[in-house]
Amino acid sequence: MKLHFFGTGASEGVPAVFCECEYCKKIRTLGGKNIRLRTSVQLDDHILIDFSSDGYAQSLFRGMDTTNITHILITHSHEDHFYPVDLLRAAPPYGLNRTIPLHIYGNSTVTDKLNQSVGDILSLENTEKYLAFHTLSAYKTYELDGYKVTPLPASHDPRECCYIYVIEHNGKTLLYGHDSAFFSEAVWEFLGDFHFDCVVLDCTMVDHTGIFEGHMGLPDNILVRKRMLDNNIATEQTLFILTHFYHYFNPLHERITPLFQEKGFIAAYDGMDLSF
Numbered sequence: 001m002k003l004h005f006f007g008t009g010a011s012e013g014v015p016a017v018f019c020e021c022e023y024c025k026k027i028r029t030l031g032g033k034n035i036r037l038r039t040s041v042q043l044d045d046h047i048l049i050d051f052s053s054d055g056y057a058q059s060l061f062r063g064m065d066t067t068n069i070t071h072i073l074i075t076h077s078h079e080d081h082f083y084p085v086d087l088l089r090a091a092p093p094y095g096l097n098r099t100i101p102l103h104i105y106g107n108s109t110v111t112d113k114l115n116q117s118v119g120d121i122l123s124l125e126n127t128e129k130y131l132a133f134h135t136l137s138a139y140k141t142y143e144l145d146g147y148k149v150t151p152l153p154a155s156h157d158p159r160e161c162c163y164i165y166v167i168e169h170n171g172k173t174l175l176y177g178h179d180s181a182f183f184s185e186a187v188w189e190f191l192g193d194f195h196f197d198c199v200v201l202d203c204t205m206v207d208h209t210g211i212f213e214g215h216m217g218l219p220d221n222i223l224v225r226k227r228m229l230d231n232n233i234a235t236e237q238t239l240f241i242l243t244h245f246y247h248y249f250n251p252l253h254e255r256i257t258p259l260f261q262e263k264g265f266i267a268a269y270d271g272m273d274l275s276f
């Protein structure tokens with residue numbers, strides 16, 4: 001599997017839009033790998049995980065080829081992961097000449113919001129030729145273009161069933177694990193049946209912990225990795241990737257890369273490619 005990270009910032013982006021903190025000021029000057037848009041990751045050629053309000057800019061300036069995308073998995077309805085209005089532009093009068101529908105998968109909050117937005121910006125005729133919405137249930141495995149996808153409940157926002165995803169393809173297994181705090185015991189029990197080649201984790205709090213509910217930081221990521229190694233569901237060869245960084249915990253690429261590496265993690269940045 002190949003992953004490409006289009007966005008590695010938390011909900012506000014890095015630098016945060018109106019922020020004048022010391023880190024945002026520094027990051028505006030430094031640019032490069034320190035600039036972090038909102039979350040979206042491409043899996044191989046045709047699948048995206050999450051599509052935020054930065055999706056359009058990512059398609060213009062960061063190489064996201066939306067014409068090639070046929071399946072989009074949404075983790076949850078927070079706006080840094082899900083921007084329904086632009087997703088609906090796959091249908092006319094905005095998206096013309098597309099020959100296959102764009103399939104969008106998520107929890108019931110996500111598909112409810114998509115259905116509500118259809119009435120706002122599209123005529124209801126023929127929408128299904130261009131857009132297909134799929135409400136997924138936790139712990140159920142779905143076949144999606146040769147990929148086996150299982151949504152699991154994240155520990156994130158009790159107002160909806162936010163998902164993390166187990167994705168299996170060609171003998172490889174990915175855990176796409178954010179946004180989430182430390183996983184519930186029910187999720188740990190389910191994960192016990194897998195061997196993961198790659199694990200992507202929430203590192204909103206960078207090297208802090210216990211500040212934001214529903215998220216993790218490096219100390220929590222270390223506990224997740226240890227438990228996965230102890231339970232033989234990951235090995236030293238498993239890639240552990242940290243992403244979704246909050247601006248005020250100093251997520252400078254040069255600072256966090258060695259810090260995370262020492263603990264067995266890779267610090268994601270916008271534009272990072274991985275294969276496993």
Ligand SMILES: [Zn+2]
Pocket residue numbers: 010011039078080081179244
């Ligand atoms: Zn988020």
Ligand SMILES: [Zn+2]
Pocket residue numbers: 015016019020021022023024025247248
């Ligand atoms: Zn800031």
Ligand SMILES: [Zn+2]
Pocket residue numbers: 076078156179
């Ligand atoms: Zn969220």
